[in-house]
Amino acid sequence: MNKEGADPVIAAFYRAALEPAQWGAALRAFARLAGGDVACCFLKSAAGMAPSRACVTGLDEQAWEHGYRRYYHALDPGYAVLTQGPPGRVHLMQDYFSDQAVAHSEYFQDFYLRTGLRYSCSGVVPDNGALTILSAHRAAGQGRFDRSTRSQLQRVLDHLPQVLSLRDTAQQAQAHGALAWEALDTLPRAILLVDACLRLAFMNLAAQRLLAAMPPTRPLLALRGGSVDVRASQLQQQLAQRVRQACAGLACHRPAPLYACDEDGRPALEIGILPLPVRIEQDGAGDGAALAMLSLRPLFRAGRRHWPGTAERPCGLTGAEWTLALALADGVGPAEYAQRKGVCISTVRSQIQAILAKTGTRRSSEIASLFSALEWGAGAPP
Numbered sequence: 001m002n003k004e005g006a007d008p009v010i011a012a013f014y015r016a017a018l019e020p021a022q023w024g025a026a027l028r029a030f031a032r033l034a035g036g037d038v039a040c041c042f043l044k045s046a047a048g049m050a051p052s053r054a055c056v057t058g059l060d061e062q063a064w065e066h067g068y069r070r071y072y073h074a075l076d077p078g079y080a081v082l083t084q085g086p087p088g089r090v091h092l093m094q095d096y097f098s099d100q101a102v103a104h105s106e107y108f109q110d111f112y113l114r115t116g117l118r119y120s121c122s123g124v125v126p127d128n129g130a131l132t133i134l135s136a137h138r139a140a141g142q143g144r145f146d147r148s149t150r151s152q153l154q155r156v157l158d159h160l161p162q163v164l165s166l167r168d169t170a171q172q173a174q175a176h177g178a179l180a181w182e183a184l185d186t187l188p189r190a191i192l193l194v195d196a197c198l199r200l201a202f203m204n205l206a207a208q209r210l211l212a213a214m215p216p217t218r219p220l221l222a223l224r225g226g227s228v229d230v231r232a233s234q235l236q237q238q239l240a241q242r243v244r245q246a247c248a249g250l251a252c253h254r255p256a257p258l259y260a261c262d263e264d265g266r267p268a269l270e271i272g273i274l275p276l277p278v279r280i281e282q283d284g285a286g287d288g289a290a291l292a293m294l295s296l297r298p299l300f301r302a303g304r305r306h307w308p309g310t311a312e313r314p315c316g317l318t319g320a321e322w323t324l325a326l327a328l329a330d331g332v333g334p335a336e337y338a339q340r341k342g343v344c345i346s347t348v349r350s351q352i353q354a355i356l357a358k359t360g361t362r363r364s365s366e367i368a369s370l371f372s373a374l375e376w377g378a379g380a381p382p
Helices: 007-018 020-033 061-069 077-084 099-103 106-115 147-172 181-185 205-213 233-248 319-329 334-341 345-359 364-372
Strands: 038-044 053-057 119-127 130-138 190-194 200-203 221-224 227-230 258-261 267-282 285-298
Touching: 007 020, 007 147, 007 267, 020 038, 020 053, 020 130, 020 147, 053 061, 061 106, 077 119, 077 130, 099 106, 119 147, 130 147, 190 205, 190 227, 200 205, 205 221, 205 285, 227 233, 233 258, 233 267, 233 285, 319 334, 319 345, 319 364, 334 345, 345 364
Parallel strands: none
Antiparallel strands: 038 053, 038 130, 119 130, 190 200, 190 285, 221 227, 258 267, 267 285
């Protein structure tokens, strides 16, 4: 796996959304992140139908066009795996197909193995009524995928819906080859573009609404003198360092988002930092300044009544941790919760420790206070 992590790869996909010629570079970066040489991204409207749009790297074009696209796409057993559950999840095909199954599969024997590939990981996201499939592949000698690599690839897939939305808007605006401010405005996620000194270059409409909704007396994040400022000095230093690294093209050793806390010390705003390999001109001359993208996400919103997906759950909580946190907020004690779920109390205690670490709280009572105060409804689990 690429030691630089997922951040530069995510940035490459955002650039490809604005500059179509960069899709190949984005897929090569995705393949390197996966520890292989082959990656593909293609649109497929239904089982058995050939991809209607595709970008492939590391694989002989003839093998793709005359092999997969013209025949073997209808036999691909991985497509059934991807469509069995909800989209948005990276699947390791090694978990679904044993060596015996591979040995008896026309797809694997006559196409996949003959192209020099053995292991694959794939995920799908909705794309204008169809599904875009993002896959990375490894040869037998490159080994099986591990869970750490899968988690990094999942981070990339989580951004793909926004990348595709940005691509579509940029195409409509015919804004290829330049940073399309109008396209960024369409994204539902709050986005700030800043230079290495945290000076604001652009913010989209979602960011304007988010900042306007913050308390004017003590906002979690504000613009002061044209620069981005967070309330906590330590967090400000961390943010400044991460932005400098991103603008300098340096690998971030801590790719996890930063979290701004409210007055009670509860994490309330997630700040993701991504390098953006696009420059803006200054006074119409020169190459301009390198930018970093700040992706802002409030962790909790009132009135939500659906079961949040992986990307929506705050602080990276798993589904089990989310369920437990809401139960604690409802006054259910750990022992009672273990009895209800039919699990060992030690399992519940381990989950509580994980929630404490992820939310920055120190005891179960603080977890209960955090989640009960934020008015999230769990809805029905999937």
